[in-house]
Every structure is written in structure tokens, then in C-alpha cells.
Amino acid sequence: MLRKNLHADLLKMKGTPITLAHILIPMITSGLFLIYYSFSAWNENTRIIAFYQAVGAGFPMLIGIFTASMIKQEQNAGGFQNLLTLPQKTVAFLSKVLLLLIFSMFSVLLTAVIFAFGFCKILESSTVSIGICMMAALIMWCSSIPLYIWQMILAFQLGEGVAIGAGILSGLVSALMLTGLGDYSWKYTFVSWTSRIPYTYLKLALGESGAINELETVIPIYCILTVISMIYYLLWSSRWEGSKISE
Numbered sequence: 001m002l003r004k005n006l007h008a009d010l011l012k013m014k015g016t017p018i019t020l021a022h023i024l025i026p027m028i029t030s031g032l033f034l035i036y037y038s039f040s041a042w043n044e045n046t047r048i049i050a051f052y053q054a055v056g057a058g059f060p061m062l063i064g065i066f067t068a069s070m071i072k073q074e075q076n077a078g079g080f081q082n083l084l085t086l087p088q089k090t091v092a093f094l095s096k097v098l099l100l101l102i103f104s105m106f107s108v109l110l111t112a113v114i115f116a117f118g119f120c121k122i123l124e125s126s127t128v129s130i131g132i133c134m135m136a137a138l139i140m141w142c143s144s145i146p147l148y149i150w151q152m153i154l155a156f157q158l159g160e161g162v163a164i165g166a167g168i169l170s171g172l173v174s175a176l177m178l179t180g181l182g183d184y185s186w187k188y189t190f191v192s193w194t195s196r197i198p199y200t201y202l203k204l205a206l207g208e209s210g211a212i213n214e215l216e217t218v219i220p221i222y223c224i225l226t227v228i229s230m231i232y233y234l235l236w237s238s239r240w241e242g243s244k245i246s247e
Helices: 002-013 017-037 044-076 089-122 130-143 145-158 160-176 190-205 211-238
Strands: none
Touching: 002 089, 017 044, 017 089, 044 089, 044 130, 044 145, 044 160, 044 190, 089 130, 089 145, 089 211, 130 145, 130 190, 145 160, 145 190, 145 211, 160 190, 190 211
């Protein structure tokens, strides 16, 4: 059942800007940073951290746009009738969030591969390995799971405009949490996790031993929130009867 829904959602997304964006954005983002780093005076550690901070801070905005695009597809396909008439809505909604997560995993890994290859091979950096860059990307992806879930709920409950607005606001908060204002509160602000958790991992990988304490604090919070979010998402989707824009 889930496989059939994933296949159906994939066919709906085929040839849409969502698919193309998950390929072009990693290429453009990594390319621009590599071009800038080829002549910048920053040290190698700062370059790596700044790259993942920028990508992580922009991630929530993209999540808002992608979830809004997902609801737009369903709205155009008969005003949500395909979803409203399903006897089991849970599987359909689970398929949608899983498909976006699969796309995002591919996208962040592609970003890391392009950046790591250019940074290590073309710019001849020896500070980090490609493996560390890949691990930071996977950590960023894992950090985005609760955000995808809640953005999906906002999109289908309140509409695409709210989803995009929430994504922009989340991105701004994520960027703010990278400053000194977020040094203590970021662990409890899940919209900042896509930028702060990879950043904390990189600090540890680059030799800052104090970062392990931050990771040990945030990991249990992340696990609890992710489980609660998924349970709520499944319960909410089973009782979904249309969004405000379809009433």
C-alpha cells in the first residue's frame, strides 16, 4: 500500500520544479561557495563551518516551499478529492512526507559530495575528509525530519501561504540561533537544528572537545520530539477532513 502511494506521488512530481530544484540547488549552492572560497582569505575550518551553517539556515525555507508545492499539487488535482475519498488517509500522508524526505536526503548528500570533492580535490584542502562532509550532511538531513512533519501539517491544515511564511520565519530563526543569542536556547528550538546540530558536529570533528556536551544534550531532545511529531502526524492525518482553503 505504501509503495503504491509512493509510486503515485513520484509520478505526480515527475517533471515538476520540485524534482529539478533538488538537483539544481545543490549544484548552484556548492559551486558558488567553492568559487568564493577559491579567493577568500578565510581559514579552512571557518570555510567549512560557514558553508554548512548557510545551507542549514536556508534549509527550513526550502522545506516550506516544497511542502507548499506538495499541497498545491493535491489542490489542483480535484480540490483534495483524491485524499478526502481515501478510506486510509494515513498511508497517503505518510507517503508524501517520506517522498520529500527521500528527495531531501538525495539533495543534501549531493550538496556534500560536490562541495567535499571541490574543497578537498580542487582547492586541495586537507582539513576534513569527504567522509566528515558526508556525515555532516546526513546529520543535517536527520535534523530536518521534525521540521518536514510540522511543515506538512501546516501546509495541509492552513494552506500553502502559511507553509511558505512559516518556512521563511523558521529560516530566520535558524540564522538567529547561530549567533550568541542561540548559544543556550538552540537545543530547544527545533527549527534551528538543521544549522546548529551539523555545526556542533563539525566543531567536534575539527577538534573542539566541548561540543560533545552539546550533542549529548540535544540528541535525547531530538529523539523524543521526532517520535512525538511522527505519532501526532499519523493521528492527525487519519482524521484530516480538508484544509481551510478547501472549505
